[in-house]
Amino acid sequence: MTSASITTATPLQDDLKAIIAPVKEELAIVETWLTTNLIDDNPFVGELLSQVFQSGGKRIRVAIALLGSKASLTEGRELGRLNIIQAVLTELIHTASLVHDDVLDSAALRRGKETVNKRFNDRLAVLLGDLLFAQASICLARIMNPVVVGIYGQVLGDLCAGEIKQMRSQFNVEVNWEGYINKSIGKTASLFAAGAHAGAILNAAPDSSVQALKDYGVNLGICFQIVDDLLDVTGEATELGKQPGSDLRAGVVTAPALFVLEKDDAAAKRLCELIKTRAIATDEGSLEGISIIKSTGGVEATVNLAGHYANLAKESLSKIAPSDARNSLESLINYVLVRTK
Amino acid sequence: MTSASITTATPLQDDLKAIIAPVKEELAIVETWLTTNLIDDNPFVGELLSQVFQSGGKRIRVAIALLGSKASLTEGRELGRLNIIQAVLTELIHTASLVHDDVLDSAALRRGKETVNKRFNDRLAVLLGDLLFAQASICLARIMNPVVVGIYGQVLGDLCAGEIKQMRSQFNVEVNWEGYINKSIGKTASLFAAGAHAGAILNAAPDSSVQALKDYGVNLGICFQIVDDLLDVTGEATELGKQPGSDLRAGVVTAPALFVLEKDDAAAKRLCELIKTRAIATDEGSLEGISIIKSTGGVEATVNLAGHYANLAKESLSKIAPSDARNSLESLINYVLVRTK
Numbered sequence: 001m002t003s004a005s006i007t008t009a010t011p012l013q014d015d016l017k018a019i020i021a022p023v024k025e026e027l028a029i030v031e032t033w034l035t036t037n038l039i040d041d042n043p044f045v046g047e048l049l050s051q052v053f054q055s056g057g058k059r060i061r062v063a064i065a066l067l068g069s070k071a072s073l074t075e076g077r078e079l080g081r082l083n084i085i086q087a088v089l090t091e092l093i094h095t096a097s098l099v100h101d102d103v104l105d106s107a108a109l110r111r112g113k114e115t116v117n118k119r120f121n122d123r124l125a126v127l128l129g130d131l132l133f134a135q136a137s138i139c140l141a142r143i144m145n146p147v148v149v150g151i152y153g154q155v156l157g158d159l160c161a162g163e164i165k166q167m168r169s170q171f172n173v174e175v176n177w178e179g180y181i182n183k184s185i186g187k188t189a190s191l192f193a194a195g196a197h198a199g200a201i202l203n204a205a206p207d208s209s210v211q212a213l214k215d216y217g218v219n220l221g222i223c224f225q226i227v228d229d230l231l232d233v234t235g236e237a238t239e240l241g242k243q244p245g246s247d248l249r250a251g252v253v254t255a256p257a258l259f260v261l262e263k264d265d266a267a268a269k270r271l272c273e274l275i276k277t278r279a280i281a282t283d284e285g286s287l288e289g290i291s292i293i294k295s296t297g298g299v300e301a302t303v304n305l306a307g308h309y310a311n312l313a314k315e316s317l318s319k320i321a322p323s324d325a326r327n328s329l330e331s332l333i334n335y336v337l338v339r340t341k
Numbered sequence: 342m343t344s345a346s347i348t349t350a351t352p353l354q355d356d357l358k359a360i361i362a363p364v365k366e367e368l369a370i371v372e373t374w375l376t377t378n379l380i381d382d383n384p385f386v387g388e389l390l391s392q393v394f395q396s397g398g399k400r401i402r403v404a405i406a407l408l409g410s411k412a413s414l415t416e417g418r419e420l421g422r423l424n425i426i427q428a429v430l431t432e433l434i435h436t437a438s439l440v441h442d443d444v445l446d447s448a449a450l451r452r453g454k455e456t457v458n459k460r461f462n463d464r465l466a467v468l469l470g471d472l473l474f475a476q477a478s479i480c481l482a483r484i485m486n487p488v489v490v491g492i493y494g495q496v497l498g499d500l501c502a503g504e505i506k507q508m509r510s511q512f513n514v515e516v517n518w519e520g521y522i523n524k525s526i527g528k529t530a531s532l533f534a535a536g537a538h539a540g541a542i543l544n545a546a547p548d549s550s551v552q553a554l555k556d557y558g559v560n561l562g563i564c565f566q567i568v569d570d571l572l573d574v575t576g577e578a579t580e581l582g583k584q585p586g587s588d589l590r591a592g593v594v595t596a597p598a599l600f601v602l603e604k605d606d607a608a609a610k611r612l613c614e615l616i617k618t619r620a621i622a623t624d625e626g627s628l629e630g631i632s633i634i635k636s637t638g639g640v641e642a643t644v645n646l647a648g649h650y651a652n653l654a655k656e657s658l659s660k661i662a663p664s665d666a667r668n669s670l671e672s673l674i675n676y677v678l679v680r681t682k
Contacts, residue, residue, distance in 0.1 A: 006423045022414075038498065039495070039498030039499065039501065039502050040498070040499075040502050040527075042502060042505065042506070044505060045501075045502065045505065045511060088503075100467050100468075100471060101465050103463065103464060104464045104467060104468060106464070111635075122463050123444060123445045123447070126441050126444050126445060126467055126470075127441075127445060127501065127504055127505065127508070129433070129467075129471075129500040130441060130470075130474075130497075130500070130501050130504075131498075131505070133471075133474060133497065134494070134497035134498040134500070135498070137478070137490075137493070137494035137497045137498070138491075138495065138497075138498055139496040140490060140494060141487065141490040141493075141494035141495075142491075143489075144487040145487070146482065146485040146486070146487065146490075148477075149481060149482040149485075149487075149490055150479075150482035150483075152478070152482075153475070153478035153479040153481060153482035154380070154479065154482075156471075156474065156475035156478045156479075157379065157380030157381070157472075157478070157479055158380065158381075158387075159471070159475070160380065160471050160475045161380050161381050161383060161386065161473040161581065163468055163471075164383065164385060164386065164389075164468065164472070165383070167468070168385060186381075249529065282402040325543035
């Protein structure tokens, strides 16, 4: 498995370009939708949306949704309007949760740029997040499919539940693997799964394809979250677009720290102490924490864990018919695994 | 028309009890739903919900939803599970928007108690609001009706659009009546209307009844917002459960100020100056603003305007069949008109 730290950003962007090739045209339509005011005729809403979506983002969830929809169609059939809207709403929910998360985390940087809460204030960030959720709800209504409404309703709940679990387990060293994976599903994989398989439902694909794409999304989402947690330990601020070590400082125990803590040795005891005494929240403490993780194999073990879920995602794909879209979904797994931000 | 300032709280609470009598049992079921975790099995979510809903609230929107549903049924038929869920989701959206509004307004008091943002912090308030929206989405999914999803999706959009309009018109004396009424629809009447008529759709009531209940909700909602704006000028902190004059201080021009500003006299010019120079944001300035409004007939004109929309709400009701529920909806108009908080 390739370590997350050895690949540079530019080839990765080229990789992503190749991955999305089968849905390139649809992606352009999604971009237009993302900044379209679906609520009323107030042009300011469109301006706000443009500001949010111009600040970048890799659109991985859009790619998953469009490719998942395409992979569920029989060869030669084209994606429909509902597939586009489902991709749009997946990205809207993701962006809304990012904007609110940055308020929750008092984050100053996101994707290398100042966050909405930092650039303006928490108030505008709350309103913008709500606006994005509202846009997503209107998309959901336009899809007119009660099953899909149920899927995304549960995603919204999972996102909150994930945040609550994380908030309640800060500076708590009793976190176990089950709790960590569940939290990762809530925070990330639930939306990945919805993105990956809701289009197949709309396309009336066979149940086996729907389930395979759902499994793909869950496993890829967990893999994505593990890599995210790894990058918080191994990453550089310039590449991450945010300060590394922020999880540790906030007392959030993720995979790299869990691998250290589960051993009953001196390193585990020291890391445990740093967290319990909240020394981990200081510059010195977080540097020591990162150093312990790096020197005791926490990084390698986390890379392997991410690889495990990447393999599960790959296996899920084997249950749907081969196509360009399925190939792209497979390439996306590697992209998620070796990304550096 | 009775002035909003001459009735005391206790008889009003008795009034409300009598009004909700036709749906008393269903209201109790709604209360249980409001604090039920619909997302997962984490008991902490239930605790958070209990904290939010134990802090009171008159449940006017629940009453509107249950009574609207009941009034749309032929005599003798009982409310169903979907009617309960629709009432629950209406209150959830209202409460979510209150919790986020208090962050937007940096409000310290709500219903006479400390707000979530004041008692804890903005971060928890954002998360709680999102949690309530997520619960509402899950309710919406359970209703399994695409038209109702569309109605509430638009409500969420209208709530944000109303906030944005208000934010952008602060300290702006160019606000006109059309803008004021539109903002009131977005902030308040859109959810009132959804609450009032979505149940009739679920009950497969005739289109004329659905439309009549929608009109009732819009007009009652505008009336409610006008009375709210009036109370901000005439109310006392002890009764309101929040500081009066907060709209004026924030430079938000509402009906009582609009009645003054639309005249081209000395009082209008002085109020205009107070707002433009932002002197209105000070203790002295806001007291002078309130005094100008009270001495130039702004209060009486606003009471009359609220009465106008109350009459429109009453007229809308005449288009549905008589019943106990319809009588209660009519009594609710007076309740909204003479409330003091």
